[in-house]
Amino acid sequence: MFIQQLITGLSIGSVYALMAVGYSLIYSLLNFTNFAHSVCVMVGAYVSYFFLLLVADNILAAALCSLVVAGVLSAIIEKVAYQPLLDKNVNRIYLLIAGLGIQIVGENLVIVLLDGRFHAYPTTFSSIPIKLFGISIGLIDLIILGVSSLALVLVELLIRKTKTGLAIRGAASDLNTTALMGVPVRRLITIVFLLAGLLAGLAGSFTGLKYTAYPSIGSLTTKAFISAVFGGLGSIPGAVIGAFFLGVSETMIAAYVSSSLRDMFSFVLLVVVLVIRPTGLMGKATEEKA
Amino acid sequence: MLKIENLQASYGKIQALRDISFELNEGEIMSIIGANGAGKSTLMKCIIGLQRPDGGSVIYRGRPMGKSTYKTVQNGIVLVPEGRWIFPALTVEENLKLGAYIVKSPDEGLKRSFRMFPKLEERKKQRAGTLSGGEQQMLAIARGLMANPKLIMLDEPSLGLAPLIINDIMNIIKEINQQGVTVLMVEQNAKKALGIAHQACVMEQGRIVKRGSAAQLAQDESVIAAYLGGNKGGTTDHG
Numbered sequence: 001m002f003i004q005q006l007i008t009g010l011s012i013g014s015v016y017a018l019m020a021v022g023y024s025l026i027y028s029l030l031n032f033t034n035f036a037h038s039v040c041v042m043v044g045a046y047v048s049y050f051f052l053l054l055v056a057d058n059i060l061a062a063a064l065c066s067l068v069v070a071g072v073l074s075a076i077i078e079k080v081a082y083q084p085l086l087d088k089n090v091n092r093i094y095l096l097i098a099g100l101g102i103q104i105v106g107e108n109l110v111i112v113l114l115d116g117r118f119h120a121y122p123t124t125f126s127s128i129p130i131k132l133f134g135i136s137i138g139l140i141d142l143i144i145l146g147v148s149s150l151a152l153v154l155v156e157l158l159i160r161k162t163k164t165g166l167a168i169r170g171a172a173s174d175l176n177t178t179a180l181m182g183v184p185v186r187r188l189i190t191i192v193f194l195l196a197g198l199l200a201g202l203a204g205s206f207t208g209l210k211y212t213a214y215p216s217i218g219s220l221t222t223k224a225f226i227s228a229v230f231g232g233l234g235s236i237p238g239a240v241i242g243a244f245f246l247g248v249s250e251t252m253i254a255a256y257v258s259s260s261l262r263d264m265f266s267f268v269l270l271v272v273v274l275v276i277r278p279t280g281l282m283g284k285a286t287e288e289k290a
Numbered sequence: 291m292l293k294i295e296n297l298q299a300s301y302g303k304i305q306a307l308r309d310i311s312f313e314l315n316e317g318e319i320m321s322i323i324g325a326n327g328a329g330k331s332t333l334m335k336c337i338i339g340l341q342r343p344d345g346g347s348v349i350y351r352g353r354p355m356g357k358s359t360y361k362t363v364q365n366g367i368v369l370v371p372e373g374r375w376i377f378p379a380l381t382v383e384e385n386l387k388l389g390a391y392i393v394k395s396p397d398e399g400l401k402r403s404f405r406m407f408p409k410l411e412e413r414k415k416q417r418a419g420t421l422s423g424g425e426q427q428m429l430a431i432a433r434g435l436m437a438n439p440k441l442i443m444l445d446e447p448s449l450g451l452a453p454l455i456i457n458d459i460m461n462i463i464k465e466i467n468q469q470g471v472t473v474l475m476v477e478q479n480a481k482k483a484l485g486i487a488h489q490a491c492v493m494e495q496g497r498i499v500k501r502g503s504a505a506q507l508a509q510d511e512s513v514i515a516a517y518l519g520g521n522k523g524g525t526t527d528h529g
Contacts, residue, residue: 163391170377170388176340177375182363182392182437 003135005255006248011141013247014148015210018203019224020231020239021155022074022196028172028234029192032092033225035099036077038218039106040070040197044204045213046110046119053122059209063147066205067198074197075190077102082193083186103218110215118212144206151202152240155195159236168192172234223250226270232283241281291316291472292337292367292441297346299329299336306332308496310346314441314489319463319473321483321504323517324493330476331372333493334443337474338362338369350441364392366440372449372476374430378419382410385418385429389436396436403432406462424455431462441472448479460486480517484508492517 019041026034044066051062081098129136159165167188171178179185200221207220227246231238246266254262273280292314299307306329314320324330335341337348339359348355355362377385386403390396404411407428413421418429427447434442444463448456456479464486467473477483484490487504492513500507507513 163387166380166384166388167391169380169384173377173379174375176359177371177377178388179340179359180338180363180369180371180375181388181433182360182368183388184358184360186358 001255004137005251007137007141007145009248009251010244011145011148011247012210012251013244014145014152015203015206016224016227016247017152017240017243018148018199018206019221020227020243021152021236022199023221023225023228024231024234024236024239025168025192025196027228028236029168029175029189030082030086030092030095032095033099033233034193034196035096036081036102036106037074037099037196037200037224038103038221039077040074040200040218041204041207041221042106042110042213042215042218043073044070044201045208045217046114046204047201048205048208049119049121049213057123059121059123059143059205060147063202063205067201070201070204071194071198074200075194077197078190078193083189086189107215107218114215116215118214119208120212121209123209140209144210148202148206151199155199156236158195164188164191223266226266228280229270230273230280232280235280235282238280238282291351292474293349294333294337295347295349297333297336297348298344299332299341300344301332306496307336307343310493310496310498312491312498312501314472314474316440316472317467317470318488319467319475319486320489320491321480321487322474322476322491322493323478323480323483323507323513324476326478328493329496330493331445332496334369334371334445334474334476337443338367340369360392363437363439366438367443368434368437368439368441369443370430370434370445370447372445374426376418376421376426376429376433378417380418381415382418382421382429383414385433386410386414386436389433392437399436399438403435406435406465407432424451424458427451427455427459428462431459431466435466435471439471441474442466444473444475446476446478448477448482456482480513484518 019037022037023033047066047069048062051065081102082095085094085098128139130139159168167178167183170181171185171188175185204217207217211217223246224243227243228239230246231240231242249265250262253265295311297307297310310333322330332341336343339355339357339362350365350367377388380388386400387396390399393399409425410429410432413425418426421429431447447459447463451459460482463473463475475483475487484504484507490502490504490507491498492500492507500510500513
């Protein structure tokens, strides 16, 4: 029972991590929280749903499709909504408001164009349990955990080992100095949004698989946001640790205490972190970043 | 090589640069001296593209300069900014590698940097934020050279450094120049700046008020009174 819950918790945590890393990446470069992120998650969920419905019953191919569409969408949002604001060098609060606007419009667009109902993925896949050492574990949880972890490792490798990754880490410290190194910073920002969107699409596909696709599915990014704050906004390892911690804690509380306390736990955690240690577990104080 | 014509720039309502014109010859060191707030850093930011000028032009090798910083760097101009602006969270080696962003492989540049600055090799795995002020300045200069620039601009390279270290830095600047890199340097330490330069300008309140060879300016009565502490000796025997 405990192992089962742990796997479920880790699988949920890994999906939070996919979304939280996107928040942290963008925050580390631009010092603002991209609320439009949830739209990419939602679109990811719907793309997978339609892929399974219309193309083929293959969840991995559907997830791949979600990933690409959400990535491109994220980059477009950055180009169309944020870049003009960045060009004007406005206060970050305007970016925040633009993001909220995109979130609201996105959700309602789905309701208008489609409907507001829940759409369970038309796949036989999600209900198959497997037996491992006498414990029954949902295959879906294992796949989600495996693929998400792989994606997170790939992102970490990109950031640690490649030239673009080095530029991203430099840009997290200072955009102007990074430009002085000959880095096309504008393009770098778009790449980071693309990356965040790819992860959001994957997260959306997995969330849809677990909970069905519905217009406000993107609000799950709130949990990812809490993870990122808990781990320290702007820190990628922090976001991952925070996400796994939150996923496992939530699952355990739902299983052993009460499922109605689950969400309360997350929000209390957010408040406690903000009061006691606003920089989170691994976050950097702004002086250090500068 | 670099021709500045009637350059104007401002911060909000404050005019930082007024009709700046000068020409920089290939292979030379030019020093721009002046007090704090004379507009020296603004001038460099306008040249590199971090700040948009209000008017005038920057012409590099006969062509007007593009607007984006990264293109300017690709064209062979780098800026070592005031206060170093190193990446404190990255290691020394990573700082240098990022400096080589526009170059295919950083290996040759790394070798050259470590030859010029053995201290940096000792500390290559260390986070740059843990270096001393002098080491950070050396890192900033080494990082600037990683892009193989034709023109390197140094903004206050002696700022906040001990006199002995300033001498080291000035020697390094001369060495860089001898390897064929043109140098444009902004300095408050006029004595040192005139000591190693071929040409020099004096900037006051956003204007160039004097221009000439460094030797000439070092002999100029008003320059001596204002920037060399009225002490006539020791202006050219350094570095």
